[in-house]
Amino acid sequence: MSRENKTMYTLLGLLMYSPLTGYEIKRTIESSIKHFWQESYGQIYPTLKKLVDQELAVVHIEKVEGKPDRKVYTITEQGRQEFINWLEKPIEKIPIHKNELLLKVFYGQYLTVEQNIEQIIQYRQKMEDILQTLNTTEQFLISRKKDDPHFDYWMLTLSHGQSIVKATIQWCEDSIDILSNK
Amino acid sequence: MSRENKTMYTLLGLLMYSPLTGYEIKRTIESSIKHFWQESYGQIYPTLKKLVDQELAVVHIEKVEGKPDRKVYTITEQGRQEFINWLEKPIEKIPIHKNELLLKVFYGQYLTVEQNIEQIIQYRQKMEDILQTLNTTEQFLISRKKDDPHFDYWMLTLSHGQSIVKATIQWCEDSIDILSNK
DNA sequence: TACTACATGTAAACGGTTACATGATTGC
DNA sequence: GCAATCATGTAACCGTTTACATGTAGTA
Numbered sequence: 377m378s379r380e381n382k383t384m385y386t387l388l389g390l391l392m393y394s395p396l397t398g399y400e401i402k403r404t405i406e407s408s409i410k411h412f413w414q415e416s417y418g419q420i421y422p423t424l425k426k427l428v429d430q431e432l433a434v435v436h437i438e439k440v441e442g443k444p445d446r447k448v449y450t451i452t453e454q455g456r457q458e459f460i461n462w463l464e465k466p467i468e469k470i471p472i473h474k475n476e477l478l479l480k481v482f483y484g485q486y487l488t489v490e491q492n493i494e495q496i497i498q499y500r501q502k503m504e505d506i507l508q509t510l511n512t513t514e515q516f517l518i519s520r521k522k523d524d525p526h527f528d529y530w531m532l533t534l535s536h537g538q539s540i541v542k543a544t545i546q547w548c549e550d551s552i553d554i555l556s557n558k
Numbered sequence: 559m560s561r562e563n564k565t566m567y568t569l570l571g572l573l574m575y576s577p578l579t580g581y582e583i584k585r586t587i588e589s590s591i592k593h594f595w596q597e598s599y600g601q602i603y604p605t606l607k608k609l610v611d612q613e614l615a616v617v618h619i620e621k622v623e624g625k626p627d628r629k630v631y632t633i634t635e636q637g638r639q640e641f642i643n644w645l646e647k648p649i650e651k652i653p654i655h656k657n658e659l660l661l662k663v664f665y666g667q668y669l670t671v672e673q674n675i676e677q678i679i680q681y682r683q684k685m686e687d688i689l690q691t692l693n694t695t696e697q698f699l700i701s702r703k704k705d706d707p708h709f710d711y712w713m714l715t716l717s718h719g720q721s722i723v724k725a726t727i728q729w730c731e732d733s734i735d736i737l738s739n740k
Numbered sequence: 741t742a743c744t745a746c747a748t749g750t751a752a753a754c755g756g757t758t759a760c761a762t763g764a765t766t767g768c
Numbered sequence: 769g770c771a772a773t774c775a776t777g778t779a780a781c782c783g784t785t786t787a788c789a790t791g792t793a794g795t796a
Contacts, residue, residue: 379754379785379786380755380785381754381755381756382656382658382661383756385661389665389668392665392668397774397776398776398777399773399775399776400775408664409660409661409664410654411654412654412655412656412657412661413654413657413660413661414654414756414757415756416756416758417757417776417777417778418756418757418758418777418778418779419756419757421777422777422778440774440775443763443764443765443774443775444764444774444775444776445775445776446774446776447775447776459665460668460669463662463665463668463669464669464673466676466677466680467658467662467677467680467681470684470688472592472593472594472595472596473594473655474564474594474595474596475594475718476564476649477649477652478591478594478595478715478718479564479568479571479591479594479595480645480649481711481714481715481718482590482591482708482711482712483571483574483641483645484708484710484711484714485707485708486571486574486641486642486645487642487645487646491646492711494648495649498649502652506652525667526664526666526667528736528740529663529664529665529666529667529674530664532733532736532737533660533663535729536657536660536663536726536729536733539725539729540722540725540726540729542725543721543722543724544721544722546721547721550717551714551717551718554710554714561757561758561782561783562757562782562783563782563783563784565783565784579747580747580748580749581745582747596784596785597784598784598786599749599750599785600749600750600751600785600786601783601784601785603749603750604749604750622746622747625746625747625792626746626747626791626792627747628746628747628748629748
């Protein structure tokens with residue numbers, strides 16, 4: 377079995393909720409877990425094929441007039457067990473995240489203080505944009521999904537994003553202060 | 559030129575400080591930027607070769623009795639310019655970080671509340687371990703490097719790590735509370 | 741005796757994105 | 769007429785890690 381690749385479980389988890397096509401899976405990811413998880417078609421379609429090979433899902437083809445066939449994937453009982461099995465396991469490694477801004481800050485001495493501050497200001501702006509998006513998603517969830525049994529868990533992933541981004545913005549502000557007093 | 563690979567600039571940045579061998583570069587990374595940046599030998603050695611090819615660095619071989627030759631790399635004037643050039647550019651994309659814990663939380667409805675809490679408790683423990691390491695590094699920096707001209711910038715990268723980890727621990731505690739009241 | 745530190749390097753595999761191919765329908 | 773949406777899929781490439789090969793010297 378693969379060492380790091382969690383695409384299989386990502387797809388199984390979505391199929392637990394309802395049968396989906398590859399295209400719908402991509403769209404669903406885009407509107408729900410995008411802020412901490414992404415999958416490209418280059419991963420999704422081959423993985424769906426694997427799921428069928430391993431009998432964790434079944435396909436049935438829906439013919440639609442004037443459009444390409446829809447290949448709808450449905451999770452099997454085996455698939456459900458495999459998914460729950462993964463879900464119950466504690467996570468092993470927390471991989472580090474390469475952060476280019478921090479790399480530049482680490483080498484900050486080779487620029488002027490002003491240049492460093494400018495860099496951090498631009499980073500803060502990006503963080504504020506991300507926070508906006510998260511807040512919009514939160515409003516959407518509250519207004520449209522608050523009766524969904526998954527609601528609380530979806531909100532937890534959102535509030536994680538908000539916490540981290542807010543902490544990052546605070547760090548930007550503190551850092552700008554520190555550099556300004558140099 | 560490559561689209562995403564920043565290994566070249568990472569190495570140039572270290573060589574700006576002093577000439578180093580591939581082995582020393584690896585060790586230096588381990589003790590300074592490890593918490594937000596990693597490079598493996600499989601990246602370092604081929605990249606050093608490229609730096610020499612592009613005349614951004616030069617090698618000279620030091621023969622040591624009883625040990626393999628040391629290949630010491632020194633940055634060239636061209637290399638310094640290339641490095642500063644990269645350093646001045648604002649960062650473009652902020653890639654999202656795949657977070658397996660959040661993926662599991664997102665699918666939390668398929669487990670019991672207790673199982674989710676347990677998962678988050680274990681995650682918090684890992685975060686506390688990371689915080690410990692960061693604090694130790696901070697003490698080391700303060701006691702041994704506080705007169706280094708890079709000190710303030712090194713501290714900024716450390717405090718970034720501390721902020722994010724603390725925010726994550728806080729999120730864990732809040733989430734455990736929310737789930738306990740379900 | 742075995743492990744760690746020193747030191748260099750490569751090949752294979754893995755995980756992932758991007759670009760491309762194909763083509764109908766709907767809305768501006 | 770053009771862009772977007774629906775829909776499937778692959779090939780090429782990129783970035784990275786892991787495992788291996790090689791060998792000495794010191795230490796527990």
